[in-house]
């Protein structure tokens with residue numbers, strides 16, 4: 527049921543890389559015949575060395591999508607390609623794809639060295655030793671090679687898991703919420719280290735996360751998933767500044783959804799005539815980020831609440847019976863109860879076309 531009676535545009539898949547490393551086509555998976563598919567006709571492509579993220583709320587099918595790509599689950603329909611090779615019916619160990627699990631899944635009884643060597647059993651002992659030392663050097667864990675996983679910090683264990691995944695030289699690694707069990711400070715540092723490592727080694731990656739900030743800062747391109755399907759694909763900037771649907775606009779940070787009547791590059795709205803990022807005609811639903819406003823003391827609007835966040839302030843402001851979330855600089859003197867003027871600085875983005883009243 528769509529209470530706003532809004533039509534959603536289809537995801538922007540136009541920027542599929544010319545020669546992708548990984549290509550997923552129409553992947554579909556249903557666990558129960560009476561339930562909708564958990565992954566529904568999923569298609570995307572990852573360029574060689576590209577860092578890609580699948581972002582979506584809990585339960586939208588991200589992990590299942592990753593497990594289908596890795597071969598831990600069989601799709602009902604669809605295909606997985608690595609370069610020119612169709613992997614769809616290959617077992618996981620023959621796919622040439624690395625996998626880093628959410629809980630690292632290291633072998634507790636094996637040393638760091640043996641954990642990393644695990645996927646290299648086909649190599650001769652001397653080639654295996656050389657490769658493990660090379661990869662441990664790359665992730666900066668050479669001095670810990672004789673330790674067991676429980677003798678390492680969470681961030682170090684994460685790097686062992688990554689080393690084990692990249693040791694066999696995959697073209698792509700799949701990362702399933704790999705930072706979620708680290709505390710906030712360590713998460714940021716480990717994330718930066720892993721990103722830098724992936725870029726240095728030229729391995730493409732697909733990161734699964736429900737954390738929009740993580741996806742925006744880690745990925746070069748990301749796909750927003752909702753209920754098993756892709757809602758939008760693009761660079762972090764594109765998806766944040768030009769969301770195609772109300773869901774994407776709201777999932778990637780806070781926004782204001784405003785009904786309007788578009789007339790080309792402008793729309794008539796309860797906030798007056800607003801400039802549009804792209805021309806449109808007719809009844810539309812617009813997204814305007816909190817940072818798209820300027821707040822001035824004195825005016826018709828009333829400040830309802832003030833949320834101080836250090837680097838900025840977020841206000842909830844009421845005008846003509848509608849509430850808006852507005853960001854201001856931390857020196858803004860406005861307080862709850864104050865009268866203010868809401869000026870719109872940024873163009874509004876059309877996120878849907880309305881077929882009925884809003």
Ligand SMILES: Nc1ncnc2c1ncn2[C@@H]1O[C@H](COP(=O)(O)OP(=O)(O)OP(=O)(O)O)[C@@H](O)[C@H]1O
Nearest residue numbers: 557558564582583584585586587588589590591736
């Ligand atoms: N093996 C399975 N059998 C039955 N249902 C499953 C199975 N695996 C996953 N599901 C269901 O599929 C849906 C999607 O699960 P999935 O783990 O892919 O979501 P997710 O987006 O990764 O969520 P989260 O962020 O919470 O990990 C959920 O409703 C889940 O209960």
